[in-house]
Amino acid sequence: MSSVSLTWLIGVSFGASALGGLLGMASGIFIVPILILFGGIDIRLAVGASLVSVIACSCASAPGFLRNGLTNIRLAILLETATTFGATCGVLLAGWIAVKVLYVIFAAVLFVSAYQMQARRKERATSAQGPTQPPAQAWSRKLDSSYFDAVLQKQIDYRVGNVGLGLGLMYGAGLLSALLGIGSGVLKIPAMDTALRLPIKVSSATSNFMIGVTAAASAGAYFLRGDIHPDIAGPVALGSVLGAIVGAKLLMRLSNEKLRWFFIVILIALGVQMVLASVGIRPGAR
Amino acid sequence: MRPNTDGMRPMESQLAHLLDYGTWIGTLLIAVGLVWPAAGLNFGPRPMPLVTLGVIVLIALPVIRVLVMLWNFVRTHERRFALLALLVLVIVAIGLAIGIAEG
Numbered sequence: 218m219s220s221v222s223l224t225w226l227i228g229v230s231f232g233a234s235a236l237g238g239l240l241g242m243a244s245g246i247f248i249v250p251i252l253i254l255f256g257g258i259d260i261r262l263a264v265g266a267s268l269v270s271v272i273a274c275s276c277a278s279a280p281g282f283l284r285n286g287l288t289n290i291r292l293a294i295l296l297e298t299a300t301t302f303g304a305t306c307g308v309l310l311a312g313w314i315a316v317k318v319l320y321v322i323f324a325a326v327l328f329v330s331a332y333q334m335q336a337r338r339k340e341r342a343t344s345a346q347g348p349t350q351p352p353a354q355a356w357s358r359k360l361d362s363s364y365f366d367a368v369l370q371k372q373i374d375y376r377v378g379n380v381g382l383g384l385g386l387m388y389g390a391g392l393l394s395a396l397l398g399i400g401s402g403v404l405k406i407p408a409m410d411t412a413l414r415l416p417i418k419v420s421s422a423t424s425n426f427m428i429g430v431t432a433a434a435s436a437g438a439y440f441l442r443g444d445i446h447p448d449i450a451g452p453v454a455l456g457s458v459l460g461a462i463v464g465a466k467l468l469m470r471l472s473n474e475k476l477r478w479f480f481i482v483i484l485i486a487l488g489v490q491m492v493l494a495s496v497g498i499r500p501g502a503r
Numbered sequence: 504m505r506p507n508t509d510g511m512r513p514m515e516s517q518l519a520h521l522l523d524y525g526t527w528i529g530t531l532l533i534a535v536g537l538v539w540p541a542a543g544l545n546f547g548p549r550p551m552p553l554v555t556l557g558v559i560v561l562i563a564l565p566v567i568r569v570l571v572m573l574w575n576f577v578r579t580h581e582r583r584f585a586l587l588a589l590l591v592l593v594i595v596a597i598g599l600a601i602g603i604a605e606g
Contacts, residue, residue, distance in 0.1 A: 269561055269562065277526045283516070283519040290514065290572065291581075297591045298591055302594050305601065309601060430565035430568065430569055434594065437563075438598040447551055448551065450558050452533075454529075454558065458530050
C-alpha cells in the first residue's frame with residue numbers, strides 16, 4: 218500500500234477531472250499516470266481506481282446529454298457489445314502483460330492524444346449525407362437519428378456510416394480502457410468521426426454514454442479479483458465527480474486555445490515520464 | 504423514434520433519471536464514508552463499508568442502465584436491440600465470472 222493521503226487523492230482527482238472536463242477528455246488519462254508516477258501506487262490499483270471514476274463521470278454527465286436528445290442509445294447498445302467484449306479481453310490480458318509494457322502502451326496513448334488535441338476535431342460540412350453511404354434498406358439505417366442543434370436552431374438528421382469499422386475500433390477502445398483505466402478517447406474519436414461519421418455533438422454524447430458500461434465490465438471483474446481498493450478508488454471517484462462539475466462550469470469562461478496547448482504539454486510530459494518509468498527512472502516518485 | 508416537441512424521448516428520460524439518482528447515491532455514500540472518520544465520528548457503522556458500497560453502486564449503475572434498456576426494447580418489440588442489450592449483459596457476466604475465478 219502507498220503512503221498517499223486522502224486529501225492528496227481527492228485533490229489530484231479533482232484537479233485532473235476539472236481540467237480534463239474543460240476539453241471534453243476523460244480524466245483517467247491524467248489520473249492514472251499521476252497516481253503511478255507521483256503517488257507511487259501500483260498500476261493495477263491505479264487502473265482500478267480510475268475505472269470507477271470514469272464510470273462516475275460518465276453517469277454524472279450522461280443525463281444532460283440524454284435530455285438534450287444528443288445520445289444515440291440504439292447505436293450505443295450496438296457498439297457496447299464491442300466495447301464490453303474488448304474490456305473483458307483486456308481483463309484477461311492485464312494479468313499477462315508486463316508492467317513495463319503497460320507503461321509504454323500508456324505513453325503511446327498519451328502521445329497520440331497530444332497529437333489529436335493538436336489536430337483538433339472539425340465538423341464535416343457534408344456530414345454523413347454523401348454518396349458513399351450504404352444502401353437505405355440496410356439494417357444499420359435503424360440507427361439513423363436526429364438531434365436539435367441549439368446553435369443552428371434546427372433539427373439535424375444524420376446517418377450512421379461504416380458500422381463494421383466502428384465496431385472494430387470500439388473493440389480496441391474497450392481493450393485499452395480495461396488495460397489502462399482510461400476512457401479511450403484516442404480510439405473512440407476516429408471510430409465516431411471517421412468510421413461512423415457522426416456529428417461531433419452526437420459523437421461526444423454517445424461515447425460518453427458508452428464508456429460507463431465499458432468501464433463497468435472491467436471494473437466489476439477487477440473488483441471481484443480484489444484489484445479495486447475502496448480507500449483509493451473512493452476518494453478518486455469523489456474528487457473526479459466534483460472536478461467534473463466544476464470543470465463544466467469553468468468551461469464557459471476560459472480561452473480554449475491557451476488551454477489546448479497547456480494540455481498538449483502536460484500529455485507529452487506525462488508520456489515522457491511513463492517511458493522513463495518503464496526503464497526504472499522515476500524523477501517525481503515519492 | 505422521433506423526438507416529441509420538447510426533444511425528450513421516453514426511454515432517454517427514464518435513463519437520465521436512473522443515472523442522475525444513481526450517481527448521487529454512489530457519490531454520497533463515498534463522501535459520507537470518507538468524512539465520517541475524518542470528522543472523528545467513531546460511532547455508528549464503520550466507515551470503509553460505506554465507501555465500498557458507494558463504489559459497488561457506481562460500478563453496478565451502468566449495468567442496471569443496460570437492464571432498463573433491455574426491458575424497454577422488449578416492451579417496444581425492438582427484438583434486435585433487445586438481443587444486443589442481452590448480449591452486453593452476457594459479456595459483462597462473463598467478465599464478472601473471470602474476476603471471481605481469478606480472485
